[in-house]
Amino acid sequence: MLIKKPETIKPSEITDQAIYLNRRQFIRDSGLLGIGVASALAGLPWVKNSWAEGATRQPFPGRIQSPFSSAEKLTDFDDASSYNNFYEFGTRKSDPKEHAQAFVPRPWSVVVDGACEKPGTYDLEDFLRPHTLEERIYRLRCVEAWSMVIPWVGFSLGDALKRFQPTSRAKYVAFYTLHDPERMPGQKRRVLEWPYREGLRMDEAMHPLAMLAVGMYGAELPNQNGAPLRLVVPWKYGFKSIKSIVRISFTEEQPVCTWNQVQPSEYGFYSNVNPNVDHLRWSQKKERRIGNWLKQETLMFNGYADQVASLYSGMDLKKYF
Amino acid sequence: MTRAQIITRMLKPALFFLLLLPLALLVQRGFADTLGANPVETITHQTGLWALRLLLLTLAITPLCRVTGINDFVRLRRMTGLYSFLYALLHFATYAVLDHGLDIGAIFADVVKRPYVILGFSAFLLLIPLAATSHNRIIRLLGGRRWKRLHRLVYLCGLGGVLHYLWLVKADTLSPLLYLTLFLGLMLFRLPPRIRSKLSDLSGRMLPMQRRHRLLKEER
Numbered sequence: 001m002l003i004k005k006p007e008t009i010k011p012s013e014i015t016d017q018a019i020y021l022n023r024r025q026f027i028r029d030s031g032l033l034g035i036g037v038a039s040a041l042a043g044l045p046w047v048k049n050s051w052a053e054g055a056t057r058q059p060f061p062g063r064i065q066s067p068f069s070s071a072e073k074l075t076d077f078d079d080a081s082s083y084n085n086f087y088e089f090g091t092r093k094s095d096p097k098e099h100a101q102a103f104v105p106r107p108w109s110v111v112v113d114g115a116c117e118k119p120g121t122y123d124l125e126d127f128l129r130p131h132t133l134e135e136r137i138y139r140l141r142c143v144e145a146w147s148m149v150i151p152w153v154g155f156s157l158g159d160a161l162k163r164f165q166p167t168s169r170a171k172y173v174a175f176y177t178l179h180d181p182e183r184m185p186g187q188k189r190r191v192l193e194w195p196y197r198e199g200l201r202m203d204e205a206m207h208p209l210a211m212l213a214v215g216m217y218g219a220e221l222p223n224q225n226g227a228p229l230r231l232v233v234p235w236k237y238g239f240k241s242i243k244s245i246v247r248i249s250f251t252e253e254q255p256v257c258t259w260n261q262v263q264p265s266e267y268g269f270y271s272n273v274n275p276n277v278d279h280l281r282w283s284q285k286k287e288r289r290i291g292n293w294l295k296q297e298t299l300m301f302n303g304y305a306d307q308v309a310s311l312y313s314g315m316d317l318k319k320y321f
Numbered sequence: 322m323t324r325a326q327i328i329t330r331m332l333k334p335a336l337f338f339l340l341l342l343p344l345a346l347l348v349q350r351g352f353a354d355t356l357g358a359n360p361v362e363t364i365t366h367q368t369g370l371w372a373l374r375l376l377l378l379t380l381a382i383t384p385l386c387r388v389t390g391i392n393d394f395v396r397l398r399r400m401t402g403l404y405s406f407l408y409a410l411l412h413f414a415t416y417a418v419l420d421h422g423l424d425i426g427a428i429f430a431d432v433v434k435r436p437y438v439i440l441g442f443s444a445f446l447l448l449i450p451l452a453a454t455s456h457n458r459i460i461r462l463l464g465g466r467r468w469k470r471l472h473r474l475v476y477l478c479g480l481g482g483v484l485h486y487l488w489l490v491k492a493d494t495l496s497p498l499l500y501l502t503l504f505l506g507l508m509l510f511r512l513p514p515r516i517r518s519k520l521s522d523l524s525g526r527m528l529p530m531q532r533r534h535r536l537l538k539e540e541r
Contacts, residue, residue: 076358083358091493094357144491146359191493262492281435281489290358294422 057219069137075148081222088184096224105228114250117165131155141273141302143237147287153215158206166250174199174255176247198242199255235304237271268321273302277321325393340404343371361419368412373482375405384510406452437488444481
């Protein structure tokens with residue numbers, strides 16, 4: 001009698017989940033690759049750009065799924081990567097994708113300074129090496145009353161900050177975006193005071209929800225979304241989540257933040273998502289989830305109240321908006 | 322064909338279809354799903370921009386007549402004005418339906434609370450009597466002088482429109498400032514001739530002064 005062993009599938013033959021999840025994009029990229037090769041021969045620069053974009057996003061296989069993840073429907077990758085504010089590449093929401101394609105986020109280093117035991121200039125690779133990458137699906141609420149649901153890839157900001165051993169004088173942490181008008185053409189116009197700066201109170205920064213992201217949708221960040229390293233603070237308005245970080249500074253005083261500097265009456269230092277405190281010029285009660293036609297209610301702390309409300313107990317959030 | 326006929330029989334129908342184009346394009350992009358990640362925002366911005374552009378075009382017709390000496394251009398003005406109203410109506414409808422789900426209470430609360438919404442909304446309200454009195458028979462009923470006085474409201478609509486735009490922008494005010502400048506430029510034409518001639522005298526006198534200023538700079 002012939003006893004057949006069940007056919008086993010070799011582990012090496014199993015499609016990686018990341019690739020599986022990105023199969024549509026893979027198909028699109030393959031198509032783009034074809035067009036890209038054809039147009040490289042024909043010398044069409046715009047197609048070459050989109051080809052480069054499709055081909056250079058390195059996937060992050062084997063990332064851990066985070067318990068912090070939301071189960072909501074993800075925003076379309078195309079929407080999340082073609083509609084955002086990144087004034088370093090222009091002030092229209094289509095500008096970042098349009099003007100960030102030539103940007104090369106390598107080599108990259110991060111300066112860590114201020115009140116800490118281990119200041120220094122860290123190569124991006126050294127900066128990232130000790131951390132295990134997780135995927136976290138977070139809601140993102142823009143101060144302009146639209147929102148998305150984005151799967152970020154990264155790690156807790158607090159884990160990174162601890163390595164530099166902040167001293168007791170470190171009450172805040174400040175972040176700086178790259179300032180290089182040659183590479184970030186939007187900086188040639190002074191619509192904001194460059195470089196873009198943001199900051200968090202130390203306890204906010206150490207909160208496990210705050211993260212540093214290197215990727216989204218399973219692969220590295222597109223340039224227009226803040227490659228190679230950005231902050232994601234899901235309970236605050238999107239502009240707090242500073243992109244393309246080159247410097248992290250531990251400070252004793254509350255750091256200057258760009259939008260707060262532009263218009264302190266409209267953009268507070270905290271800028272926690274709060275449906276009860278309106279922007280001076282528009283309501284924050286509702287938001288339009290990208291992909292939907294009608295608006296939905298905005299949640300306190302963007303739905304993360306259970307985790308973060310205690311950070312602000314006793315504070316008048318109308319005053320410290 | 323006389324010049325008047327060329328304008329009414331050829332230019333006017335051509336302009337009719339031309340001004341319909343932005344709307345047609347929006348509808349086409351809607352069906353082709355190319356309105357971007359936030360289609361409602363695209364529709365709101367586009368209809369608002371076209372309402373403002375066509376209002377400025379309407380305000381440019383009198384100066385155009387005066388500069389070219391061809392008064393027949395005025396025959397296009399009612400149409401550009403009504404088109405501006407159409408786009409403003411679509412702009413407001415988008416806001417009322419897609420932003421507020423036609424919740425009258427919420428719309429009212431929003432309008433009274435926000436300066437830039439008040440400005441835009443008042444400009445829109447003021448356009449209504451102008452659009453409503455654009456029919457020949459009503460013009461005759463009102464009488465030319467009264468009609469003319471009523472239609473001076475269009476200056477307020479223009480001012481409301483450009484300030485509405487300027488006020489809603491977050492940081493990059495370049496584009497709304499261009500519209501404001503254009504509007505103020507067109508308003509200069511409305512100043513009484515006496516003041517206008519004084520102004521041109523002034524600017525004439527300023528020119529040599531500027532030249533002197535530049536010379537001084539070069540010496541340094």
